Amino acid sequence: MSIHPPDRFTCEEVFARLDDYLDRELTPDELHLVRAHMETCAACAAEYRFEQGVLQGVRQKLQRLAVPDGLMARITARLAAEGGKDAAG
Numbered sequence: 001m002s003i004h005p006p007d008r009f010t011c012e013e014v015f016a017r018l019d020d021y022l023d024r025e026l027t028p029d030e031l032h033l034v035r036a037h038m039e040t041c042a043a044c045a046a047e048y049r050f051e052q053g054v055l056q057g058v059r060q061k062l063q064r065l066a067v068p069d070g071l072m073a074r075i076t077a078r079l080a081a082e083g084g085k086d087a088a089g
């Protein structure tokens with residue numbers, strides 16, 4: 001059991017807020033405390049980088065799943081072109 005100054009987060013407190021930190025849902029005070037802690041704590045900084053990497057991976061997957069606007073247009077155009085060729089031939 002360790003008493004820590006109120007202007008510092010413990011690892012436990014940082015871990016508990018890591019998701020909110022990644023989602024940028026912390027208050028400015030909490031944000032500052034998490035940042036300050038990670039500057040001096042390699043374990044929490046590593047955990048943050050790991051979670052951020054996972055989050056980015058998920059976001060990239062979601063972006064890949066969402067069909068870009070141009071792609072549907074290209075597919076439609078190509079189908080139309082092939083359909084036209086068949087009709088002509």
Ligand SMILES: [Zn+2]
Nearest residue numbers: 011041043044
């Ligand atoms: Zn820590």
